[in-house]
Amino acid sequence: MSTTTGYGDPETRNRILRATWELLAEHGAQLKLADVAARASVSRQAIYLHFGDRTAVLVALVDHMDETLDLGESVAAVHAAPGGAALLEAAMYLNATFWTQVLPVAQVLEAAQHSDDALGAAWRDRMRFRQATFRAMIDTLHERDELAEDWAVDDAAGTLYAVAHFDTWRELVHELGWSDDRYVRSMTRLLCSALLRTP
DSSP: OOOOOSOSOHHHHHHHHHHHHHHHHHHGGGOOHHHHHHHHTSOHHHHHHHHSSHHHHHHHHHHHHHHHTTHHHHHHHHHTSSSHHHHHHHHHHHHHHHHHHHHHHHHHHHHHTTTOHHHHHHHHHHHHHHHHHHHHHHHHHHHTTOBOTTOOHHHHHHHHHHHTSHHHHHIIIIISOOOHHHHHHHHHHHHHHHHBOOO
16 A cells, blocks of 8 residues: 655645545445545545555545544543543443444445455554554553453453444444444443453
């Protein structure tokens, strides 16, 4: 994957990413850079100069989504939660909110990850970011001495990542018809019971 960074006007770059987001939601994996260029009112050459290739555009898009949704600030608020139960509840609330906001793009990336190299790269990049994010949350519980003694940090982090995965949220909310509130309550109860020290 080749990537060109630091080229040109930041507003043009953001316009390209907004157009990519919109077209993925509208047309799914059939996204073409020519369509992105038309929607963003730029040339295809401008897209290549800003990003390098289709894969780089899509990987940049997932970062752009995080920035647009203020994900960094939201994650910091989770770490600041007073106590392990509050941290896990905040994490599940953020998780449900995030998947709701990015659902159209997440569906495309997840479904096409094995058939489209660019979409697969973008999805794997996002999953690595989520793994690191949930590992940091478990580190916080461990540092506060709130993680149950029989959990290795790596195992607890993997479990939290799996419980919060897109597939789990989608199955419960969209297939079984759970409300986000029910999802947050149930996942928080499960995680508190599994991961936290008994008071």
